[in-house]
Amino acid sequence: MRRRLTLxxxxxxxxxxxxxxxxxxxxxxxxxxxxxxxLEGVNALxxxxxxxxxxxxxxxxxxxxxxxxxxxxxxxSTDDVGVDITPIPGxxxxxxxxxxxxxxxxxxxxxxxxxxxMYTDEFSPFVVGADAEVLLDEPLSDPEGRTLVAERPDGGRxxxxxxxxxxxxHFFLCEVLIDPADVALQPAFxxxxxxxxxLWVGR
Numbered sequence: 001m002r003r004r005l006t007l008x009x010x011x012x013x014x015x016x017x018x019x020x021x022x023x024x025x026x027x028x029x030x031x032x033x034x035x036x037x038x039l040e041g042v043n044a045l046x047x048x049x050x051x052x053x054x055x056x057x058x059x060x061x062x063x064x065x066x067x068x069x070x071x072x073x074x075x076x077s078t079d080d081v082g083v084d085i086t087p088i089p090g091x092x093x094x095x096x097x098x099x100x101x102x103x104x105x106x107x108x109x110x111x112x113x114x115x116x117x118m119y120t121d122e123f124s125p126f127v128v129g130a131d132a133e134v135l136l137d138e139p140l141s142d143p144e145g146r147t148l149v150a151e152r153p154d155g156g157r158x159x160x161x162x163x164x165x166x167x168x169x170h171f172f173l174c175e176v177l178i179d180p181a182d183v184a185l186q187p188a189f190x191x192x193x194x195x196x197x198x199l200w201v202g203r
Contacts, residue, residue, distance in 0.1 A: 024167040024202035032067050038195040042069055045188035051092035052185060054192055059083060064103045064200040066172060069192040071099070094179035096156075099189065102173045103200065114164035114171050118146050125160055125173055132158065140194060143201050147194060155180035161193035165201045172198035 034056060042054045055072040058065065070076075070085045077084045085099040111117060118124050128134065128150045135157075136149040145163040152158055157178040164171035174193035178186055 024165050024200075026202055027197070027199040029065055029199065032065070032197055032199050034067055034069070034195055034197060038191075039069060042188055042191045042195060045191055047184045050185065052188070054188065059101060064170065064198070066101065066103070066196055066198040066200075068101055068174075068196040070101075074099075093182045093185065096177065096179040097182045097185070098177050099192075100175045101196070102175070103170045103198070104173055105170045109169045111169075112166050114166055114168075115144065118162060118164070118171075125162070125175070128158065128160075136190075143203065145194075147190065149186065149190060155183070157183055157186045159186065159190050159193060161190065161196075163196070163198055163201050168201050170200055172196065172201055 039054065039056055046052050046054070053072045054069050057068050057070050057076075059068050071087070071091075073088060074091065075084075075086045075088060077086070082100045082102040085101070087093045087095060087097060089095070105111065106117065106123075118126055126137075126146060126148050128148065131153050132150040134148065134150050136147060138147055139145070140147055140161070140163065143163050143165050145161065148158075148160045150158045150160075157176075159174075159176040159178065161174045162171055174196055176186075176189040176193065178189065
């Protein structure tokens with residue numbers, strides 16, 4: 001059930017609010033939906049005894065709409081770049097466990113070869129540094145994407161999931177920083193990021 005409407009952030013890097021539109025056919029909002037059983041699958045990955053429950057949300061960034069999955073009742077803030085989703089006190093996780101959704105373009109918002117950017121560009125968000133141990137790094141499809149899970153030096157996790165289309169001016173990025181005390185939630189957060197449907201990326 002869609003319980004809240006929130007704003008997905010503006011652009012990052014060198015461009016902000018450039019107003020360019022994607023060159024791909026966006027998914028019509030009336031046809032947009034999570035995959036069958038995706039939300040249920042995410043919640044099935046939540047450890048027994050955890051109060052965290054994931055819900056479907058609608059995110060809108062100046063007309064760039066995404067159907068996404070985030071923990072229910074967490075705070076949503078658009079004060080900074082991107083939309084920050086943070087736990088409420090007593091919500092069952094540490095306050096340092098946070099989620100961020102972004103619609104990102106690069107330079108003049110005209111980059112097309114997103115696969116090259118994600119895998120070889122030094123400014124790609126998937127460059128996690130030598131102090132992190134990569135636990136999972138695999139491609140996604142329908143649409144094209146990439147998932148990376150890294151263990152931080154403190155034992156916490158960093159989850160990065162991106163979706164893109166080489167005909168689109170923006171890519172979708174979901175990032176989760178997980179406190180060491182909450183690492184059991186990493187599979188659920190990863191599945192939540194992977195289950196998002198950014199309409200501007202297209203099919």
